[in-house]
Amino acid sequence: MAARRSSNLGSGETLDGNQILQVLEEIPSDCESLASDTESESDDELEGEVQGENISALHENVPVMQVEDEDTSVVDEVAAEDDAGEERKNIVWLKEVLTHDINEFHGDPGPNISSEKEDPIEIFSCLFEDELFEHIAYHTNLYATQKLGDSTAFKPTNADEIKKFLAINLLMGIKKCPSYKNYWSSDPALRDNYISAIMPRNRFSWLLCYIHLNDNSEMPKKGEGYDKLYKIRPLLEMLSKTYLKSYRPTKMQEIDESVIIFKGRSSIKQYMPLKPIKQRYKVWIRANSNGCISQFEIYTGKVGQTTEKCLGSRVVKTLTTDLFGKFHEVYFYDYFTSLPLMHYLRMNGVYACGTVRKHRVGLPSDFENEKTMSRGEFQFRCSEGLVSMLWKDRKGIYFLSNYHNVTDVTSVGRRNKDGSREEITCPKLNASAEMYVRVYATQIIAREGSGSTRITEVFHLDIFPRNV
Numbered sequence: 001m002a003a004r005r006s007s008n009l010g011s012g013e014t015l016d017g018n019q020i021l022q023v024l025e026e027i028p029s030d031c032e033s034l035a036s037d038t039e040s041e042s043d044d045e046l047e048g049e050v051q052g053e054n055i056s057a058l059h060e061n062v063p064v065m066q067v068e069d070e071d072t073s074v075v076d077e078v079a080a081e082d083d084a085g086e087e088r089k090n091i092v093w094l095k096e097v098l099t100h101d102i103n104e105f106h107g108d109p110g111p112n113i114s115s116e117k118e119d120p121i122e123i124f125s126c127l128f129e130d131e132l133f134e135h136i137a138y139h140t141n142l143y144a145t146q147k148l149g150d151s152t153a154f155k156p157t158n159a160d161e162i163k164k165f166l167a168i169n170l171l172m173g174i175k176k177c178p179s180y181k182n183y184w185s186s187d188p189a190l191r192d193n194y195i196s197a198i199m200p201r202n203r204f205s206w207l208l209c210y211i212h213l214n215d216n217s218e219m220p221k222k223g224e225g226y227d228k229l230y231k232i233r234p235l236l237e238m239l240s241k242t243y244l245k246s247y248r249p250t251k252m253q254e255i256d257e258s259v260i261i262f263k264g265r266s267s268i269k270q271y272m273p274l275k276p277i278k279q280r281y282k283v284w285i286r287a288n289s290n291g292c293i294s295q296f297e298i299y300t301g302k303v304g305q306t307t308e309k310c311l312g313s314r315v316v317k318t319l320t321t322d323l324f325g326k327f328h329e330v331y332f333y334d335y336f337t338s339l340p341l342m343h344y345l346r347m348n349g350v351y352a353c354g355t356v357r358k359h360r361v362g363l364p365s366d367f368e369n370e371k372t373m374s375r376g377e378f379q380f381r382c383s384e385g386l387v388s389m390l391w392k393d394r395k396g397i398y399f400l401s402n403y404h405n406v407t408d409v410t411s412v413g414r415r416n417k418d419g420s421r422e423e424i425t426c427p428k429l430n431a432s433a434e435m436y437v438r439v440y441a442t443q444i445i446a447r448e449g450s451g452s453t454r455i456t457e458v459f460h461l462d463i464f465p466r467n468v
């Protein structure tokens with residue numbers, strides 16, 4: 001409009017103030033231009049995932065990062081807004097049963113450790129290789145040299161001493177004392193003869209102050225590729241490599257979040273008041289059906305001033321890259337599930353199934369009211385190799401799958417209010433997802449009940465918090 005109006009002016013004509021204001025009002029705003037540009041983007045650029053609200057710390061002035069609230073109890077209106085970034089693709093959902101062939105699993109699951117290694121220390125060394133301890137010893141000596149100025153001012157450490165240091169930290173996670181100095185106490189009630197015989201207290205204190213995994217002098221500055229986990233990045237990369245090498249993925253995989261309890265000060269710590277563990281580190285994981293972790297990624301929040309879009313979709317794509325073409329079955333919950341993601345995984349030879357929020361963009365909108373359904377009844381719609389299903393348990397549960405056939409039906413056991421048990425009809429799609437929930441719940445119980453949470457906390461946090 002502005003260009004057209006300008007072209008109608010003579011070479012000697014000028015606009016007065018009112019005409020200029022009218023022209024400016026007719027120019028589209030930035031928001032309108034952005035909206036029109038967004039509608040023309042591709043699926044991969046527009047897959048929308050949940051972006052949570054900022055939750056600030058309520059006490060101790062602890063710095064808290066932006067939190068993505070993946071709680072499945074959020075209201076439907078919020079779930080609808082979460083899909084605002086996805087391209088609104090018209091998908092035709094049919095009530096007809098569309099079956100398709102399922103390819104056989106091509107993997108070779110199981111431990112990839114020599115049968116000759118039966119000793120626990122030998123198996124432990126498959127995950128924590130000697131290369132890792134050599135790396136820690138080198139960078140610990142480097143940091144001490146940088147701080148003290150001369151290598152003759154201290155006794156350099158080595159890989160064997162780093163192993164002893166790690167072993168002491170693991171033991172401290174099992175046998176707890178108010179202070180690490182108590183293990184070398186002269187009081188027999190506090191002193192631990194085993195730990196005190198491994199290493200002197202002063203040497204342990206020195207290692208606790210100077211242990212490092214990366215070179216501080218090469219740490220990128222903010223705005224120049226800054227990494228919040230730079231100081232422990234080598235450890236994370238080496239463990240990711242050894243996890244994959246030591247245990248080949250099973251057919252069934254799960255993607256979810258794991259948490260590490262932490263109440264100290266950290267920019268990557270999250271405070272979520274509605275969760276059982278309110279202050280924690282969040283770790284995205286891909287685990288085998290027996291609970292062994294194959295891959296993990298520590299969540300550090302937004303990078304710079306930009307909030308990451310399509311977070312759930314991006315996490316799934318990153319953690320499933322090694323599964324492409326092998327036809328694994330991957331399960332996850334509604335925070336991750338979306339139609340573009342299901343199409344993407346199917347095209348890359350990965351079968352996926354998960355619960356889904358009923359207002360996700362593109363899902364069928366003609367399901368009958370779930371309140372009129374009886375327990376065990378289900379409805380389905382099929383389209384382009386996908387199955388969308390509503391199954392009534394105590395309440396309606398929505399599922400999305402890219403490989404199940406709706407004709408496969410089984411049953412699951414349920415306990416009534418009077419204590420009796422009954423078998424109710426359940427499509428195999430729902431039964432598979434329910435098995436994933438049981439596996440995940442078992443892992444939570446094992447992780448919180450065995451003391452391994454404390455061991456993980458000691459290794460990741462008690463050693464490095466002063467330098468991270």
